[in-house]
Amino acid sequence: MYARIIGTGSYLPEKILTNDDLSKLVDTSDAWITERTGIRERRVAAEGEKTSDLALAASRKAIEAAGISPSEIDLIIVATTTPDLIFPSTACILQQKLGIPGCPAFDVQAVCSGFLYALATADNFIRAGSSRCALVIGAEIFSRILDWSDRTTCVLFGDGAGAAVLKRDQVPGVIATELHADGRYTDILRVPGNVAEGAVKGKPYLEMDGPAVFKFAVKALGDAAESILASQRVAKTEVDWMIPHQANLRIIESTARRLDLPMSKVVVTLPYHGNTSAASIPLALDTAVRDGRVKKNDLLLLEGIGGGFAWGSALVRW
Ligand code: UT7
Numbered sequence: 019m020y021a022r023i024i025g026t027g028s029y030l031p032e033k034i035l036t037n038d039d040l041s042k043l044v045d046t047s048d049a050w051i052t053e054r055t056g057i058r059e060r061r062v063a064a065e066g067e068k069t070s071d072l073a074l075a076a077s078r079k080a081i082e083a084a085g086i087s088p089s090e091i092d093l094i095i096v097a098t099t100t101p102d103l104i105f106p107s108t109a110c111i112l113q114q115k116l117g118i119p120g121c122p123a124f125d126v127q128a129v130c131s132g133f134l135y136a137l138a139t140a141d142n143f144i145r146a147g148s149s150r151c152a153l154v155i156g157a158e159i160f161s162r163i164l165d166w167s168d169r170t171t172c173v174l175f176g177d178g179a180g181a182a183v184l185k186r187d188q189v190p191g192v193i194a195t196e197l198h199a200d201g202r203y204t205d206i207l208r209v210p211g212n213v214a215e216g217a218v219k220g221k222p223y224l225e226m227d228g229p230a231v232f233k234f235a236v237k238a239l240g241d242a243a244e245s246i247l248a249s250q251r252v253a254k255t256e257v258d259w260m261i262p263h264q265a266n267l268r269i270i271e272s273t274a275r276r277l278d279l280p281m282s283k284v285v286v287t288l289p290y291h292g293n294t295s296a297a298s299i300p301l302a303l304d305t306a307v308r309d310g311r312v313k314k315n316d317l318l319l320l321e322g323i324g325g326g327f328a329w330g331s332a333l334v335r336w
Pocket of ligand 1: 045046047050051054055130169170171173207227228229230231232235263265266269293295323324325
């Protein structure tokens, strides 16, 4: 028994914040941001808009594309680092908004690799026979955990959501997933604050050692991509599309180089939404599915990394 992705959807909030807009807030420039990251603009959720709202909009599109009734969904997994509340989970809030009470619903917290963690979890539920039709979402509102006076981080992130419907099938679908984590690196990318005793304790904003993260990401992502191909005995040349986490164009290019993949086989949506953490892979996937780049039987290599450190890859037959 395998899981097959039968529909995708995505959603970006309306408000666009360009690099020029940011240069009015902090000492930065469109030239610096574009050259060092590849990002041109990002989206910012409206006041009152919640992560579950972004997830709902992306989910509705994925459900429509899958051609299923919402009532067929028997598992909901939301990958997010920016949940609506400490609890209940954003997945439970989303379930209520979708009007499909009863099925298991939970969040996965693996920051920018969250979608891969959620996809791997849903894939295993389906392979084990515990689910027939799973809804997997990456949704984030990072704009609310950014220090807007810190130019080294605020220019990098944005808000958005992407979703996929996975259905049980005789043929794969999700061929393989591979997850990794190394908690020795918690300090180079984190939000150190938490809520306790009626107050926010510690800094509730993202802090990052950018160059250290960059170095770690380049090696880990290259290794993860090579490792999943080797374990499945798939040649690099067989990959039709690499759909990477959208954090930095230079990191994406480096993984593509290591796999000898031309950039024409890499889906890059980063310029239009920046790093949307768990949402970035499903946002890129949905874009490439809807614009017709990803075609039936194409072999997709998904890869991503984020705070934890946590990272992973997936091989998917479309
Ligand atoms: O999802 C996973 C999480 N995140 C990532 O994957 C991000 C990984 N890291 C990166 O993408 C890059 O390290 C950054 C884009 C964050 C930074 O690029 P960099 O080439 O590593 O630059 P840097 O941090 O070494 O900084 C170079 C210079 C510094 O100035 P000095 O010390 O050379 O005078 C910074 O202060 O650029 C300066 N700088 C900026 N200048 C203009 C840093 N941020 C900015 C900015 N605008 N926004």
